Amino acid sequence: MGRNGRNRIERAVGWGVSCALLLTIMLVWGVGVPRVQADEGSAPADYGEIPQEFLTNAKFDNDVTTAGSPSMLDYILKHYNLFVKEEATAGHVVGPVVIGGDYHNQANVGQPGVYTHTAPTYVHGTWGRPAAGVTTDEQTLPLYLGTNNFRGVTWADDWGNPISPGVPSKKPVLKDKTDDNTTVILPQLNYQTDRIYFTDEYLDFADVFAGIEEQAKSLVQNAVQHGIVVDVTHEALHQRLEIVDGQEFLVLDAGHEYVLSDDLLNTYANNIILNIEGSDQDVPIEQIARTLICSTSNNPKTPTIDRYRVGNEVKKLQSAEKAAGLSLVFVYPNATNVSVDGGAIFGHIVAPRADVQADVQYNGCVLAKSATMTSEGHMWPYSSDYALQPDVSHGLLSLQMGHKELKGADLTWGRFRFALQEAQESQEQQGQWLPVPDGASFTGLNAQDGSIGFAVSLPPSSSETSLEHDLHYILSEMRGGEENVTYDASRYLVTVRVSVPSGGEPIVMEGYPQYRRLNADGSIDESAGSPDGTFVNVEHKDVTVQPEFEKTVDGQDPTAQQRFVFELTAQNGAPMPNDEQGNERTSMTAVNEGRLIAFDAIAYTSEMLGDDASKEFRYTVRETSVAAGTAGEFVFDSTPRTVVVTLSKDEYGILHAETKYEGAKTFANTTKTAPVGVNLSLTKTVQGDADPETGTLFTFHVRLSDSQGQAFSEEQLQPYASFSPDSAVSVDVGFDDGGAYLIVKLPRDTCWTLESLPQSTRYAIEEVDLPEGYRFVGFSSSADATGGANSKPLQGELVEHAEITATNRFDRADVTVTLPETGGCTMAVPATLGLCVIALTVALFPVVIRRR
CATH class of the missing domain: 2.60.40 (Immunoglobulin-like)
Structure with missing residues (x-):
């Protein structure tokens, strides 16, 4: 081994020892090796164990109890701006947030100098934009994060200065930037990480939201039984219709519990006035008596209640980042979707089963299963001493x-x-x-x-x-x-x-x-x-049918690149869905995704049935083509299928649709295999006492015809006559009374091949214009063939690969020549033997001419 090799080994061993030492030090301190975050779709990155000093056992229930709140719902509406069970999307939020899923934040949480947080922010899922963290004037509250937000630690001395691990006075510090010190990878609290703790158990979201749902139901039940079910068809206590500034408004006296139907919420979404009873002087909004707006709808619309009346004067609320309080609460225990139409939201939305969507400012807390709040959230806490609990009436x-x-x-x-x-x-x-x-x-x-x-x-x-x-x-x-x-x-x-x-x-x-x-x-x-x-x-509701089929290729599920187009056509005016532009159509297409073929759903109404007890609608389904990007050739399943939809009503008048399929539900394609081709090879040999002269070429006429005897045309033969300047073989197309044929010229000991000819191709090979001193000896073939003696054509039909040898004899023993370098099919023959053999092999198209 040389000196350079030994040096490389010594360097490698040195690096290995150093890395092992570094790993040992970090493991002793309770952390693994921080690694680069994994790309999306790859295995999660391993950032090691979270040091104990960054873990917490804090519990939401304890915070509620410590605050002395009469109920969990009271605590949430007083201390939080956004409280969501699953994922949430939000812009700038002034107050604290609790998010059970991923937090797709577009800006930071908090507004120093405006509102001081009174409860910790907690995001259990991934904090989507770490560069925007939490900022608040409060200096002791922590920031709680789910453990999946941990991105490793770095090392610092007692003054927070970064140092290398392994030196005295070291301590782990949460890693808040990438290694190049440019990108924040951890959301920060007031631009620091010293009050960030990790936990997946701060609160049990399922239990908390189940309890809130029951509390919301009890509030609505109480409003129904003891509150005011709004009915605008006649004058009633605490609710009435009035004309204000030329518009009709629903006027509700503040301090009561109301139940509104969907019709009323839709009709008066932006035209509700809260009336302050018993006062002619302005009342601070935080002192407006607790008012509940309740709905049992699945899809309620949240009204914009931004007007209140004191005496004869109607005042308007103005959206602001902070207010001393507001005790207007919208309670929607049944809702699965909550929408907002109009201006800003004033008040708190309690919808524990709903997805709440709004692109307007919200002044109050949004409590929801999931939320998309793209505008700004303002902290207007619930301020009433009247707890959000149903009245307990004795007797x-x-x-x-x-x-x-x-x-x-x-x-x-x-x-x-x-x-x-x-x-x-x-x-x-x-x-x-x-x-x-x-x-x-x-x-x-x-x-x-x-x-x-x-x-x-x-x-x-x-x-x-x-x-x-x-x-x-x-x-x-x-x-x-x-x-x-x-x-x-x-x-x-x-x-x-x-x-x-x-x-x-x-x-x-x-x-x-x-x-x-x-x-x-x-x-x-x-x-x-x-x-x-x-x-x-x-x-009563419309029924829909989505015709579905299955697709296989060679008996297997199609690959991602095997996609096919199918067409469904309505028969006799059967119903069809409109296209994406809303235009009527009589047919539609679908492309399989894997095994599944799914067409657009077709809707059926009672009007289509009319007075008939039942009615049948029929559709034809065919496979039409391959989809773009599909490679290969296939044998299609060409049998059309029929979908039969029978519409009927039961004893209650409920519409039903029964779907039957005539024919197999699976369209089975097979891969089209290329025809098996055969090759025809021709080899030339020469017998005699001496070698031929340098460059001597031997000429053959090769005629081809199909299995029915139809001769190949000049156009069919032309691809076989390709010219290569470095080849000793010459191929051209000739024409006579017998039709087109190939003229092949090649030296001795050279092989010329026709590749991939169709099976059963017929051939006739004849050697012509022998050079001086040569006489024809005969053809030999690896396959059955006839003729070929005395320079007559050799004829045969290609059933399998055929190798043909044509032999001449050279009788001029006094001639001495040098063999040409042909580069293919060359035989090691003594110069005195002068033997040259030509072989011919047959194949299916396309035919490629090559030397060997």
């Missing part, structure tokens, strides 16, 4: 009356409302039951299991201690505003037997409530049998 009897069923859709909590009215038998007509004049009435909501709950106050006559007392009510469903729902118009007389023990709460006796169905005039419907107070609603 009320909780009753479960009736049952709700919904056909055509899943029943959700609180979707339908019910009225319970005190009833009495008519004195004028026995057996007729009517509402008690000025009697009490109550509102209830359905639960998800269909039960209907009421909180009923007992009339004076039954509140005294007695063994038993019968209460009578008329139970009916309040018609909602959903146009696609058929509401049950049934009315029931409900009898409840209660007992009020001395000093105790009233209880319902066993066997009650009891139900009797009422006719429209209040009389008992004797034909109803034994009713149980069930209300059956029907949701």
Whole structure:
């Protein structure tokens, strides 16, 4: 081994020892080797263990308890600007945030000099833009991050100056920049990392949001039973319609709990005024009494309530980064999507099951399952001393009356409302039951299991201690505003037997409530049998069918590069979806993604069925072509398929679509294999006492025809006559009365080959114009052939590769020559032998001429 080799080995060993020492030091300190962040789609980068000093056992529940908040919801709305169970997208947010998923932040959290945070920010998922961290005037609050945000540590002395590991007084410091010190890779708190801690268990998002959902439901239930269900069809206490500045507004007195339907939220989304009762002087917004706007809708629209009235003067709220407080709360326990139409949001949105989307400023807290809030979030904390808990009213009897069923859709909590009215038998007509004049009435909501709950106050006559007392009510469903729902118009007389023990709460006796169905005039419907107070609603909606097929290639799932186009055509005017531009069409195409072929969904309506009991719609599906980017040749599955959709209604009038497929659901293609070609090779040998002269060429005529005897044309032969200047072989195309043929000239011991000819190609080979001193000896063939003696053509049909040898004899023993360098098929033959053999082999196209 040389000196340079030894030096290289010594350097390698030295580097290995140094790296091992560095790794050992870092592991002792509890951290792994920080590595470069992995590219998207690769294995996660390993940044090592998180040092204990950067871990925390802090719990959200403890923070709530320490703050003395009456409920978790009160704490959240008072201390947070954004509180989201899953991922969130947000612009600049002034107040703290809690995000359970990834945080796609477009700017920082906090605004020093404007609002001082009173609760820690926590992002459990990935903080998307670390360069924008948290900034606040508060100097002791931590920043909590999920452990997936950890990006390793660096080393510093006691004054924070970066130093190399392994020196005295070292301590780990969170790594906040890449190795080139240019890119922030960790969100910072006030541009520092000394108060950042990592935890995946600060709060259990599933438990917290389940509890908030139940609390929101109880608030809405309370609003329904004891608050105000807004009905603008007549004047009512605390709510009315007024014309202000030429526009119609819904005026709601502040300090109450309201239930608004979708129709009202849509109609008055930007035209609601909060009226401040009992004062002619301006009231700070943080002192406006707690007001709840409740909805049981799945897709409520959040109104812009930016006007309030004191006396006769209407004032307008102005969006600002901070306010002392606002106790206007929108409660949407059922919502899955919440939209905002119009100006800025003022108030807090509580929608624990919803995706909330808004591109306007929001002045208050947004609590949601997920959120896309692209504008600015302003910190207007919940400021009321009135806790966000339902009123606990003593002396009320909780009753479960009736049952709700919904056909055509899943029943959700609180979707339908019910009225319970005190009833009495008519004195004028026995057996007729009517509402008690000025009697009490109550509102209830359905639960998800269909039960209907009421909180009923007992009339004076039954509140005294007695063994038993019968209460009578008329139970009916309040018609909602959903146009696609058929509401049950049934009315029931409900009898409840209660007992009020001395000093105790009233209880319902066993066997009650009891139900009797009422006719429209209040009389008992004797034909109803034994009713149980069930209300059956029907949701009517269009049905859709998405035709789907499968695709295979050679019996396997297609690869990503094997994509094919399929066309679905409607027969006899069957319904079809419009194209992307909204134009009508009679056919549509689809391209398989892997095995699946999925066409656009086709919608069917009741109008298409008309008065028919059922109706059939038919479609034809064909495979038409390969999609762009698909390589290879394929044998298509050319059999058309038929999709049959049968439309019908059931006993409730609900539309149904049954789909059947005529023919196999799988389109099976096969790869088209190239035809097996055969080769024809011709080799020349010379016998005799001496070698031929240098450069002597031997000439052959080669005629080709197909399996039916049709001669190859000049155009078909021309590709075989390609010219190569460095080749000793000369090939050209000739023509005579027998048609076109190849003229092949080649030296002795040279092989000329026709490649990839179709099987069953016929050939005829004849040697012509022998040079002086040569005589033809004969042809020999590896395959069956005829002729070839005495210079007659050799004829055959190519079934497999054929090698043909043509032999001449050279009789001029006195001639001495030097062999040409032909470069192919050259045989090692003594100069005195003068042997030259020519071989011919056959193949399928394209034919390539080569020497060997």
